Amino acid sequence: MTFPRRFIFAYLVTISLMYLAAPPAHAWWGSKRKAEQKAGALLFRDKGCAHCHGAGAVGGKKAPALTTLPKDKKWTPARISDQILNGGQKMPPFADSLTDQQVAQIVAYLRARHKPVVPPSAGPANVSAAAMSLP
Numbered sequence: 001m002t003f004p005r006r007f008i009f010a011y012l013v014t015i016s017l018m019y020l021a022a023p024p025a026h027a028w029w030g031s032k033r034k035a036e037q038k039a040g041a042l043l044f045r046d047k048g049c050a051h052c053h054g055a056g057a058v059g060g061k062k063a064p065a066l067t068t069l070p071k072d073k074k075w076t077p078a079r080i081s082d083q084i085l086n087g088g089q090k091m092p093p094f095a096d097s098l099t100d101q102q103v104a105q106i107v108a109y110l111r112a113r114h115k116p117v118v119p120p121s122a123g124p125a126n127v128s129a130a131a132m133s134l135p
């Protein structure tokens, strides 16, 4: 059984358009990771981390900078979450105030070499609004 050529052509065009319409998997993963990092940046700002570690984790009077963490092999994701959950010598534990997902988002933020920059907090009322507007 043979099809007229134009049907075959239409078929090929349809297949190509379907492929173009569906974004490749790696783009989806990339944007998902960026969304995680951004959510982490907002949590870092709003959960009090920035109060000690400075905005953008560049360091403050009370705590060291966390910007070198992505290059430091010692700071595995497990160890970073452990520090967040249990605190340290002068750092309070956050196990009671953060969900597992939030901890994972902060870890993603701290491990990002190019950290997303978020605007300074305008107060607690804006926290949920900012989180809602995430891509």
Ligand code: HEC
Pocket (backbone or CB within 6 Å): 044, 047, 048, 049, 050, 051, 052, 053, 062, 063, 064, 066, 080, 083, 084, 087, 088, 089, 090, 091, 092, 094, 106, 110
């Ligand atoms: C009260 C101040 C304070 C707050 C709030 C705070 N930290 Fe810390 N953090 C410290 C200090 C001080 C250290 C240094 C080691 C220690 O004392 O535990 C530290 C260490 C760390 C480290 C290990 C880095 C290193 O080189 O030692 C990580 C990761 C970290 N903090 C993440 C966070 C995150 C994420 C938050 C928010 C959920 C947070 N911190 C909130 C004070 C604070």
